[in-house]
Amino acid sequence: MRLPQGCALHPRCPKVFSSCTDGRPPDLIPVDGRTVACLLHCPAPAQAGQP
Numbered sequence: 183m184r185l186p187q188g189c190a191l192h193p194r195c196p197k198v199f200s201s202c203t204d205g206r207p208p209d210l211i212p213v214d215g216r217t218v219a220c221l222l223h224c225p226a227p228a229q230a231g232q233p
Protein backbone atom coordinates (compact mmCIF):
# COMPACT_ATOMS: atom_id res chain seq x y z
CA MET A 183 0.00 0.00 0.00
CA ARG A 184 1.35 3.40 -0.99
CA LEU A 185 0.80 6.16 1.56
CA PRO A 186 0.75 9.88 0.70
CA GLN A 187 3.89 11.90 1.38
CA GLY A 188 3.93 13.72 4.71
CA CYS A 189 1.13 12.92 7.13
CA ALA A 190 -0.79 9.96 5.73
CA LEU A 191 -4.07 11.62 6.72
CA HIS A 192 -3.52 14.93 4.93
CA PRO A 193 -5.74 14.23 1.87
CA ARG A 194 -8.83 13.98 4.10
CA CYS A 195 -7.90 15.97 7.22
CA PRO A 196 -10.08 19.09 7.79
CA LYS A 197 -7.20 20.84 9.62
CA VAL A 198 -4.47 20.20 7.05
CA PHE A 199 -1.86 22.97 6.60
CA SER A 200 1.26 23.36 4.48
CA SER A 201 3.65 21.38 6.69
CA CYS A 202 1.39 18.33 6.61
CA THR A 203 2.37 17.51 3.04
CA ASP A 204 6.09 17.87 3.73
CA GLY A 205 6.86 16.09 6.95
CA ARG A 206 5.54 13.20 8.92
CA PRO A 207 4.33 13.97 12.43
CA PRO A 208 6.38 12.62 15.34
CA ASP A 209 5.23 9.20 16.44
CA LEU A 210 3.31 10.12 19.57
CA ILE A 211 2.98 13.39 21.45
CA PRO A 212 1.29 13.50 24.86
CA VAL A 213 -1.77 15.79 24.85
CA ASP A 214 -4.29 16.01 27.68
CA GLY A 215 -3.65 12.50 28.97
CA ARG A 216 -3.69 10.94 25.51
CA THR A 217 -1.14 10.59 22.74
CA VAL A 218 -1.49 11.93 19.21
CA ALA A 219 0.58 11.92 16.03
CA CYS A 220 -0.26 15.32 14.56
CA LEU A 221 1.81 18.34 13.57
CA LEU A 222 -0.78 20.64 15.15
CA HIS A 223 0.48 19.46 18.52
CA CYS A 224 4.19 19.96 17.87
CA PRO A 225 5.76 22.69 20.01
CA ALA A 226 7.57 24.40 17.10
CA PRO A 227 5.44 27.30 15.76
CA ALA A 228 6.46 26.55 12.17
CA GLN A 229 4.90 23.13 12.50
CA ALA A 230 1.77 24.32 14.25
CA GLY A 231 0.23 26.04 11.24
CA GLN A 232 1.05 29.52 12.46
CA PRO A 233 1.93 32.13 9.79
Ligand code: SF4
Nearest residue numbers: 189192195202220221
Ligand atom coordinates in the same frame (compact mmCIF):
# COMPACT_ATOMS: atom_id res chain seq x y z
S1 SF4 B 1 -0.49 16.37 10.80
FE1 SF4 B 1 -2.42 16.69 11.89
S2 SF4 B 1 -3.33 18.49 10.94
FE2 SF4 B 1 -1.78 17.70 9.56
S3 SF4 B 1 -2.90 16.36 8.15
FE3 SF4 B 1 -2.05 15.11 9.80
S4 SF4 B 1 -3.71 14.94 11.28
FE4 SF4 B 1 -4.19 16.68 9.92
